[in-house]
Amino acid sequence: xxxxxxxxxxxxxxxxxxxxxxxxxxxxxxxxxxxxxxxxxxxxxxxxxxxxxxxxxxxxxxxxxxxxxxxxxxxxxxxxxxxxxxxxxxxxxxxxxxxxxxxxxxxxxxxxxxxxxxxxxxxxxxxxxxxxxxxxxxxxxxxxxxxxxxxxxxxxx
Amino acid sequence: xxxxxxxxxxxxxxxxxxxxxxxxxxxxxxxxxxxxxxxxxxxxxxxxxxxxxxxxxxxxxxxxxxxxxxxxxxxxxxxxxxxxxxxxxxxxxxxxxxxxxxxxxxxxxxxxxxxxxxxxxxxxxxxxxxxxxxxxxxxxxxxxxxxxxxxxxxxxxxxxxxxxxxxxxxxxxxxxxxxxxxxxxxxxxxxxxxxxxxxxxxxxxxxxxxxxxxxxxxxxxxxxxxxxxxxxxxxxxxxxxxxxxxxxxxxxxxxxxxxxxxxxxxxxxxxxxxxxxxxxxxxxxxxxxxxxxxxxxxxxxxxxxxxxxxxxxxxxxxxxxxxxxxxxxxxxxxxxxxxxxxxx
Amino acid sequence: xxxxxxxxxxxxxxxxxxxxxxxxxxxxxxxxxxxxxxxxxxxxxxxxxxxxxxxxxxxxxxxxxxxxxxxxxxxxxxxxxxxxxxxxxxxxxxxxxxxxxxxxxxxxxxxxxxxxxxxxxxxxxxxxxxxxxxxxxxxxxxxxxxxxxxxxxxxxxx
Numbered sequence: 001x002x003x004x005x006x007x008x009x010x011x012x013x014x015x016x017x018x019x020x021x022x023x024x025x026x027x028x029x030x031x032x033x034x035x036x037x038x039x040x041x042x043x044x045x046x047x048x049x050x051x052x053x054x055x056x057x058x059x060x061x062x063x064x065x066x067x068x069x070x071x072x073x074x075x076x077x078x079x080x081x082x083x084x085x086x087x088x089x090x091x092x093x094x095x096x097x098x099x100x101x102x103x104x105x106x107x108x109x110x111x112x113x114x115x116x117x118x119x120x121x122x123x124x125x126x127x128x129x130x131x132x133x134x135x136x137x138x139x140x141x142x143x144x145x146x147x148x149x150x151x152x153x154x155x156x157x
Numbered sequence: 158x159x160x161x162x163x164x165x166x167x168x169x170x171x172x173x174x175x176x177x178x179x180x181x182x183x184x185x186x187x188x189x190x191x192x193x194x195x196x197x198x199x200x201x202x203x204x205x206x207x208x209x210x211x212x213x214x215x216x217x218x219x220x221x222x223x224x225x226x227x228x229x230x231x232x233x234x235x236x237x238x239x240x241x242x243x244x245x246x247x248x249x250x251x252x253x254x255x256x257x258x259x260x261x262x263x264x265x266x267x268x269x270x271x272x273x274x275x276x277x278x279x280x281x282x283x284x285x286x287x288x289x290x291x292x293x294x295x296x297x298x299x300x301x302x303x304x305x306x307x308x309x310x311x312x313x314x315x316x317x318x319x320x321x322x323x324x325x326x327x328x329x330x331x332x333x334x335x336x337x338x339x340x341x342x343x344x345x346x347x348x349x350x351x352x353x354x355x356x357x358x359x360x361x362x363x364x365x366x367x368x369x370x371x372x373x374x375x376x377x378x379x380x381x382x383x384x385x386x387x388x389x390x391x392x393x394x395x396x397x398x399x400x401x402x403x404x405x406x407x408x409x410x411x412x413x414x415x416x417x418x419x420x421x422x423x424x425x426x427x428x429x430x431x432x433x434x435x436x437x438x439x440x441x442x443x444x445x446x447x448x449x450x451x452x453x454x455x456x457x458x459x460x461x462x463x464x465x466x467x468x469x470x471x472x473x474x475x476x477x478x479x480x481x482x483x484x485x486x487x488x489x490x491x492x493x494x495x496x497x498x499x500x501x
Numbered sequence: 502x503x504x505x506x507x508x509x510x511x512x513x514x515x516x517x518x519x520x521x522x523x524x525x526x527x528x529x530x531x532x533x534x535x536x537x538x539x540x541x542x543x544x545x546x547x548x549x550x551x552x553x554x555x556x557x558x559x560x561x562x563x564x565x566x567x568x569x570x571x572x573x574x575x576x577x578x579x580x581x582x583x584x585x586x587x588x589x590x591x592x593x594x595x596x597x598x599x600x601x602x603x604x605x606x607x608x609x610x611x612x613x614x615x616x617x618x619x620x621x622x623x624x625x626x627x628x629x630x631x632x633x634x635x636x637x638x639x640x641x642x643x644x645x646x647x648x649x650x651x652x653x654x655x656x657x658x659x
Contacts, residue, residue: 029248029305034297056287060331064294065324068301072320075305075313127283128344209518212528464510465518 008048017043028074032067034137039063164302190469194228195419201453202419202460219242237410241308246272248306254411256299260420262434263289266434268347269448285345289428290331293383295306297323299417300385300392304402312467315401318471319385325478326382326389326393332486337432339366346428350436355362364435371489373433375482380429381462382478386467391474426455538622543605545623546598548642549616551588555615556642558596559589567612572602589615596638600626 014037021034044059088094124130135143200215200223208212216222238250266288282288297320305315321352338344341352354363366373382389393401403414430436430451437444439451469477519525529536538544549557572633578594586592609618618641 029245033248033302052282052284053287056284056291059291060230060287060294060327064291064297064327068297068320068324071298071301072317075301075316127339168562205522208522208526211524211526213520213526443527461515465514 004048007044011044015045027072028077032070035070036063037069039067040057049126053126053128053131061113113126167317173225185267188261191261191264191423192416195416195423196230198419198423198456199415200226201456202463205457205460205469206464209461233412236407236408238410239405241405242403243308245306245308248302248411249405252299252303253410253417254299254410256296256417257413257420259295259299260290260417260424262292263424266346267431268350269427269445283345285343285347286334286349286432289424290327290334293421294323294327296383296417296421299414300402301424303393303406303414304456307402307405311398311400312402312404314391315394315398315404316392318398319402322382322385322389322391322474323479324476326379326482329375329384329478329482329486330379332483332490333372333379334432335486335490336372337365337368339490339493340365340498346431346436348351350431350438361425362438363436364433364438366433369433369489369493371485373429375486375489376432377458378431378477378482380425381459383476384418384459386418386422386423386459387463389474390468391471394468422456422459423452426452426459429455429499454466512545532625538624542622542624543607543620544612545600545621546603546609546636546641547611547619547621548593548596548638549619550551550643555585556587557615558593559587559615559617560591560593561614563612563614564609564618567608569606569608570602572599573597573609575601593638596641598641600636600637601631601633 018034018037018041021037022031025031025034039058039062043055043063044060047055203225204214204222215225218228240246250307266282266285299330300319300323301316304312304314304319306312337349341349343349348367351362352365353361385392391401392398393403398404403411406414427448430448433449433456436449436451439447440451522558551557552617560575562575562577565571565573565575574595574597575593576595577591580586580590580592605620610620626634
């Protein structure tokens with residue numbers, strides 16, 4: 001087990017713990033911070049996959065900007081614990097069904113997967129250059145479409 | 158990773174354990190140097206601000222006041238770390254740690270020239286300066302959480318202001334660097350420093366300030382705003398918000414925020430020196446000394462701005478960020494791209 | 502263009518502070534240097550003597566009466582032929598000033614008919630206990646011309 005494997009398991013464990021924290025904490029601010037933790041451990045996983053640029057963008061955009069806006073709203077609420085008041089009828093039953101369905105999907109997806117050692121990444125894989133070349137050649141149309149979508153969203157609201 | 162252009166005499170870098178050993182020693186050494194240097198940034202600021210106000214600044218402790226910061230540091234360490242009633246204990250303690258970590262982490266990719274062509278850095282990432290931007294954007298969490306956890310309305314307002322300010326100026330900061338990347342064609346700070354031109358008879362390194370002056374101006378303003386220093390120190394505006402997010406902090410935890418602020422000044426000065434002033438290249442002067450001179454002058458600019466300009470009003474801050482720097486940054490990117498394409 | 506005039510204004514400000522940086526400092530490095538006291542400065546009190554060594558104070562207690570905070574205590578005694586302390590009939594056997602109460606208004610100086618009590622230029626009067634702020638007659642009295650000078654060339658005595 002090399003250092004990369006150790007880092008992978010650590011980052012995955014932190015990501016899962018963060019995900020559980022998002023659902024289980026009662027204070028909204030803890031939920032947001034758990035989500036930040038998920039984002040940061042995902043960034044570490046990207047770094048493990050040699051996707052350095054995606055790592056940086058993940059940290060800057062998701063952890064550094066989007067989650068800050070979440071936090072911005074949540075901090076105005078003050079240190080209040082969210083209290084569950086009424087439970088939906090059949091809540092436990094419905095959630096069990098949903099969980100079972102998603103677990104089924106996951107199992108079905110992972111059944112056919114066979115694991116192998118990854119190819120040796122070529123030196124420019126994941127670098128800024130390869131991302132840039134990809135965006136402006138193979139993926140130019142989706143890229144421009146997305147930017148128009150973002151522009152419309154930014155102007156329209 | 159330390160790259161020495163001399164051959165590896167003991168084979169220590171090729172040995173994995175030896176490599177990690179060297180890296181850990183290098184990181185500890187760098188952290189020690191940085192924290193000591195930060196203390197002297199504070200000292201330098203107190204002296205320089207004093208001179209601007211025609212007074213000598215601290216001159217009592219040690220020769221020329223040189224040990225003032227040691228005295229202040231020891232005093233701070235032994236003060237009570239008071240936490241008021243109703244604070245969120247965990248976040249209140251974690252926030253100063255995030256502040257220091259977010260600034261220190263950026264130094265992983267900042268190369269420091271040592272002597273001639275020998276440079277020193279911890280990690281050689283392809284994304285280079287993006288890592289610095291990424292980890293320094295974590296600083297906003299320290300300020301917001303510190304402000305929120307303090308259970309004080311002034312702290313909270315300081316934290317909110319910090320969040321809005323840091324996000325606004327991060328955009329301008331990132332955009333101002335794009336022309337530099339376009340000109341150099343790399344995000345690694347080593348490449349940016351080592352950028353050379355071949356203009357007729359002259360062939361050698363050139364400070365990028367000459368090629369991207371607008372970028373330099375935008376970056377300088379954004380860097381002052383990112384480090385929360387006057388005239389952009391709205392998060393801790395003493396007159397209106399007592400101390401902003403710092404109001405309830407004392408003792409060691411206050412010192413960590415303080416350290417983070419001045420470490421931020423040092424980081425940004427070093428970055429500007431590397432990005433726009435050619436880093437460790439200066440004719441006839443060895444690398445480390447050349448970089449040192451540039452960093453000291455840039456730190457002086459930070460102090461000079463603080464000693465001169467009054468704090469911006471909040472709406473002026475937002476107007477400057479969104480309506481002046483951001484459009485200017487976009488125009489700068491456009492013009493530079495066109496020029497790069499035309500001239501290459 | 503207002504942008505250029507604004508930037509020019511910033512530059513003027515920066516030039517001003519840079520210019521001030523290299524001008525000489527105006528700080529007085531107390532306690533090595535002392536700032537100059539005005540002649541009319543009201544600091545620590547002194548009890549004066551005549552040139553022949555006799556005390557000026559005649560124990561009339563007008564200073565104590567004039568004092569708005571009541572910090573002066575005078576107990577007079579009769580001069581006798583063997584023990585002549587002042588030229589008048591009486592002299593101050595006890596003369597104490599509580600410096601913690603004194604507000605340095607100078608009314609005692611104005612009330613004194615013989616100009617015995619005066620307020621001098623010394624202002625470094627801090628001390629470590631309340632008792633030491635009660636200045637006795639021995640501390641206040643000017644040295645006799647026959648005795649070696651007590652206060653000359655020294656900092657404040659406690």
